[in-house]
Amino acid sequence: MFDLFRLDVLLALFVIVVIIRSAFWNQRRIGVQFLTFLICLGLVGAPLLFNLGGVLDLIVAQLDAFGVVWFWNQVPEAYRTIQLTPLWLLLFTVVVTWILYLIVRLFALLFGGKERRKYKKNPHYATVHHPLLGILFGALRAVVLAYLVLLFVRFTLPLTQLDLSGDFVYQFYLQIDVVGDLISDAAAGMPFPVFGG
Amino acid sequence: MKALDKTVLLFELLLGTDMARVNEKIDQIHFSDFYGRVVRVVPTLARTQLLADVVERYHHIDLYGILSIQRALEVEQELVELDRRIRLLPTINPYLADGGERPYEVKTVGQVGVEISAQGMRFDDFVSHQGVLARHRNKVVKLKAFAWYKEAKRGLTEMIDDSKLMLQKIRKAKLTFKSLGFQYVFTSILVVGVVVFLLFFPQSEAYRLGTLNWLPRTIYTGVVYGIAVCYGFLSIAHHHYKTYPFRMASSLRRNVAKQQKLSDTLDEISETFERQLVQATKMPRKITTSIHKVAVIGEQRRHNTSELIDYVYSEKEFYFERHRAFLVLHNIAFAGIVLASVAIVMAQILQLL
Numbered sequence: 430m431f432d433l434f435r436l437d438v439l440l441a442l443f444v445i446v447v448i449i450r451s452a453f454w455n456q457r458r459i460g461v462q463f464l465t466f467l468i469c470l471g472l473v474g475a476p477l478l479f480n481l482g483g484v485l486d487l488i489v490a491q492l493d494a495f496g497v498v499w500f501w502n503q504v505p506e507a508y509r510t511i512q513l514t515p516l517w518l519l520l521f522t523v524v525v526t527w528i529l530y531l532i533v534r535l536f537a538l539l540f541g542g543k544e545r546r547k548y549k550k551n552p553h554y555a556t557v558h559h560p561l562l563g564i565l566f567g568a569l570r571a572v573v574l575a576y577l578v579l580l581f582v583r584f585t586l587p588l589t590q591l592d593l594s595g596d597f598v599y600q601f602y603l604q605i606d607v608v609g610d611l612i613s614d615a616a617a618g619m620p621f622p623v624f625g626g
Numbered sequence: 627m628k629a630l631d632k633t634v635l636l637f638e639l640l641l642g643t644d645m646a647r648v649n650e651k652i653d654q655i656h657f658s659d660f661y662g663r664v665v666r667v668v669p670t671l672a673r674t675q676l677l678a679d680v681v682e683r684y685h686h687i688d689l690y691g692i693l694s695i696q697r698a699l700e701v702e703q704e705l706v707e708l709d710r711r712i713r714l715l716p717t718i719n720p721y722l723a724d725g726g727e728r729p730y731e732v733k734t735v736g737q738v739g740v741e742i743s744a745q746g747m748r749f750d751d752f753v754s755h756q757g758v759l760a761r762h763r764n765k766v767v768k769l770k771a772f773a774w775y776k777e778a779k780r781g782l783t784e785m786i787d788d789s790k791l792m793l794q795k796i797r798k799a800k801l802t803f804k805s806l807g808f809q810y811v812f813t814s815i816l817v818v819g820v821v822v823f824l825l826f827f828p829q830s831e832a833y834r835l836g837t838l839n840w841l842p843r844t845i846y847t848g849v850v851y852g853i854a855v856c857y858g859f860l861s862i863a864h865h866h867y868k869t870y871p872f873r874m875a876s877s878l879r880r881n882v883a884k885q886q887k888l889s890d891t892l893d894e895i896s897e898t899f900e901r902q903l904v905q906a907t908k909m910p911r912k913i914t915t916s917i918h919k920v921a922v923i924g925e926q927r928r929h930n931t932s933e934l935i936d937y938v939y940s941e942k943e944f945y946f947e948r949h950r951a952f953l954v955l956h957n958i959a960f961a962g963i964v965l966a967s968v969a970i971v972m973a974q975i976l977q978l979l
Binding site: 434438439442443445446449450453454557558585588589590591592 | 826834836847850854868872877879
């Protein structure tokens with residue numbers, strides 16, 4: 430019911446900014462980093478969403494042992510509803526993905542050699558600027574990031590009470606969203622509200 | 627591609643030789659390889675025709691394959707200019723300087739090299755050897771062409787060395803725009819704060835539910851769009867500054883690769899070139915093309931080097947001079963975000979009233 434407010438417009442702006450930024454800066458290294466992040470997201474997200482090897486149950490079972498439940502109980506009750514559990518799961522996944530990604534990058538720094546040494550050997554090393562490729566790659570990056578943003582919006586709706594029924598992009602996203610449903614299903618099986626009690 | 631617009635047209639007029647040969651040479655007129663062959667002269671001259679006819683035929687040049695009409699007009703202008711210059715040159719001019727006319731006598735005067743570029747046209751020094759005898763002419767042309775080749779080769783080596791030095795300097799240069807970095811971080815925090823306030827805080831619940839008065843509601847919506855646009859611009863601007871050295875180094879690396887390739891080509895053909903020079907009047911086409919490329923790259927380099935020197939030795943001044951308009955917009959965007967944050971506070975006060 431935001432009079433003139435439209436999520437469509439904001440998302441379009443976001444996509445344009447991401448694409449332009451990518452057009453400025455499209456080294457192979459940047460592309461590899463993004464792909465690494467996506468792989469980490471898959472590696473973290475898939476076991477959590479599909480509860481592979483009972484990993485989600487295992488994590489939930491260990492929460493109390495690490496004192497997480499105590500911290501959880503400090504969160505105001507309004508934010509511990511069953512409706513918001515998918516949001517916490519999504520945030521947890523993203524945070525763990527970032528940690529894994531940083532570890533992978535650190536290992537790459539340790540064993541991959543320094544970029545500068547490679548430049549010294551070959552001044553043309555992997556650093557030619559191709560704006561068009563940057564735009565194409567930026568489009569891919571923008572789609573992935575926009576999807577993450579929409580996931581975030583979907584799970585924060587109970588908190589924000591926004592009315593997005595007239596929003597074209599959001600309605601279209603709801604029709605095709607598979608990951609969001611998986612997260613909701615996974616969250617439905619989690620005992621978070623129990624902690625809140 | 628910009629530098630390549632300064633197309634260099636090189637050709638030889640072999641005076642006093644077989645006109646069929648002249649035609650052949652004229653047929654070899656070409657622009658850069660990027661444009662391909664764009665000019666063709668209909669080769670119909672008979673053996674005994676005079677230079678005046680050759681000149682006249684520039685009016686009947688058949689142009690095709692030109693990339694644009696603008697380019698065609700430019701080429702036409704260049705050819706008209708060529709015609710004019712030839713008329714002005716007394717030694718080969720069929721028309722006298724006083725306006726009188728006399729038929730041109732075919733004689734052995736040497737070799738004429740004409741170079742046309744966007745800056746205009748110049749005759750090569752070969753023209754000044756018009757008095758030399760045929761047997762000496764060969765020697766002169768040979769020496770001249772060889773010196774030309776040597777110069778091109780030396781220039782290229784220097785260019786490559788300079789470029790590598792500049793690349794090193796760019797890599798070592800550290801860009802620290804503390805004020806811009808501060809603005810970006812500050813606005814990021816501000817934007818996150820405003821978004822969290824609008825989406826999650828109980829004070830803005832009335833806005834989310836659409837029950838707010840029209841004035842604060844309009845201010846809130848304005849703030850959302852204002853912040854989105856300003857922050858988008860700031861983000862792009864910040865990224866633009868940060869990645870500028872990368873793009874500059876990238877274009878430099880491309881030039882180095884091009885120069886290296888050309889240098890290799892010159893090395894490769896140098897042996898055959900020297901052998902061919904014995905025949906003096908024939909300048910191998912390969913070397914003309916290469917020298918043409920050297921000229922084009924030299925032009926590019928002159929442009930790039932001044933920019934690079936500015937960049938390496940006076941980074942900040944260079945940036946502020948080069949991106950003056952961008953920086954003004956940057957500051958406007960920054961001010962926009964700060965104003966939007968203030969507007970949120972004002973809307974809160976209005977709501978309370």
